[in-house]
Amino acid sequence: MSIQNTKLSNDDIISAYEFMLFIRRFEEKASELYGQGKIGGFCHLYIGQEAVACGIKYAKSANDKIITAYRDHGLILACDCDPKSVMAELTGRIDGTSLGKGGSMHIFDIKNNFYGGHGIVGAQVSIGTGLGFAAKYKSDNSVSITLMGDGAANQGQVYESFNMAKLWNLPVLYIIENNGYAMGTSVKRSSSTTSFFNRGISFEIPGFAVDGMDFFTVYDAIRISLDKIRNGSGPQLIEIITYRYRGHSMSDPAKYRTKDEVEHFKSKDPIQTLKKHILNNNIANEIIFKEIDKKIKQKINDIEKFSLESPLPNENLLYEHIYSN
Numbered sequence: 001m002s003i004q005n006t007k008l009s010n011d012d013i014i015s016a017y018e019f020m021l022f023i024r025r026f027e028e029k030a031s032e033l034y035g036q037g038k039i040g041g042f043c044h045l046y047i048g049q050e051a052v053a054c055g056i057k058y059a060k061s062a063n064d065k066i067i068t069a070y071r072d073h074g075l076i077l078a079c080d081c082d083p084k085s086v087m088a089e090l091t092g093r094i095d096g097t098s099l100g101k102g103g104s105m106h107i108f109d110i111k112n113n114f115y116g117g118h119g120i121v122g123a124q125v126s127i128g129t130g131l132g133f134a135a136k137y138k139s140d141n142s143v144s145i146t147l148m149g150d151g152a153a154n155q156g157q158v159y160e161s162f163n164m165a166k167l168w169n170l171p172v173l174y175i176i177e178n179n180g181y182a183m184g185t186s187v188k189r190s191s192s193t194t195s196f197f198n199r200g201i202s203f204e205i206p207g208f209a210v211d212g213m214d215f216f217t218v219y220d221a222i223r224i225s226l227d228k229i230r231n232g233s234g235p236q237l238i239e240i241i242t243y244r245y246r247g248h249s250m251s252d253p254a255k256y257r258t259k260d261e262v263e264h265f266k267s268k269d270p271i272q273t274l275k276k277h278i279l280n281n282n283i284a285n286e287i288i289f290k291e292i293d294k295k296i297k298q299k300i301n302d303i304e305k306f307s308l309e310s311p312l313p314n315e316n317l318l319y320e321h322i323y324s325n
């Protein structure tokens with residue numbers, strides 16, 4: 001589906017560009033720190049998928065809830081969580097969003113309406129549906145924006161959740177980020193159908209697919225769907241076709257993809273595409289882009305410093321925030 005109905009000002013468009021570039025530089029820094037052994041555990045980068053987080057950031061209302069899987073850095077940044085505490089979570093420090101105990105996959109920031117960061121594939125879809133139930137119960141006019149990958153979309157609990165969401169007309173926007181792969185397995189090898197926008201049809205949840213490499217398209221798709229949900233239409237689904245440039249996680253060299261395929265998506269890079277739009281429409285010039293680069297560089301340096309200087313959590317914290325009988 002192609003949509004062109006943007007309501008963004010030129011300043012918004014420039015800040016959207018800045019935000020996507022910031023996510024990319026944040027992820028590159030995370031990759032560097034991981035390589036130096038300063039980030040432990042798993043780490044899944046969002047590079048290539050920035051337009052999805054950015055579209056959500058500009059389309060959502062402050063009160064909307066966001067929940068996703070473990071590829072979560074870009075999405076928590078879209079909730080305006082302090083990036084220093086996100087990086088400190090990655091480096092396992094006390095100033096991290098989960099006191100350094102969750103790491104990359106388990107970032108949480110409820111005060112900014114980000115509900116994680118989940119490692120069990122598909123589990124966040126049921127929790128996200130519960131967030132929709134809570135929103136309806138409290139009549140707070142919020143929407144639960146529940147994201148999953150193409151791999152997660154084949155999990156059984158997704159369909160139990162779809163059924164309840166439609167049955168109870170819950171305010172949930174399901175977003176399937178189809179990046180073509182679940183770990184090293186391509187969609188073609190794991191899914192009986194390679195389109196996901198129609199996965200809600202049996203439950204009468206309408207859906208459509210959009211190009212996830214274009215910020216405006218993603219933004220408009222989400223904005224229009226959120227409007228419908230807030231007007232009482234019940235759950236909606238968007239398949240966003242996107243691509244991750246890197247491997248599944250830091251330990252995956254991604255040798256299962258052809259160079260041509262990766263190059264094809266890189267030629268549609270969301271950040272470069274928006275930059276071209278800005279230049280072609282005289283919204284900003286190269287001087288502004290240089291200033292943005294400089295600003296982001298400084299910000300990333302400050303984030304890195306903070307995330308390495310913050311202390312490690314005290315050992316006593318090992319026994320807190322856990323279930324025990």
Ligand SMILES: Cc1ncc(C[n+]2csc(CCOP(=O)(O)OP(=O)(O)O)c2C)c(N)n1
Nearest residue numbers: 071119120121149150151152179181182183
């Ligand atoms: C229930 C469950 N099964 C299997 C795994 C192992 N696993 C981790 S990530 C992943 C692939 C998920 O792919 P997708 O949903 O497309 O998300 P993406 O990594 O592409 O963002 C799998 C199978 C898991 N974490 N949880």
Ligand SMILES: [Mg+2]
Nearest residue numbers: 149150181182
């Ligand atoms: Mg995937």
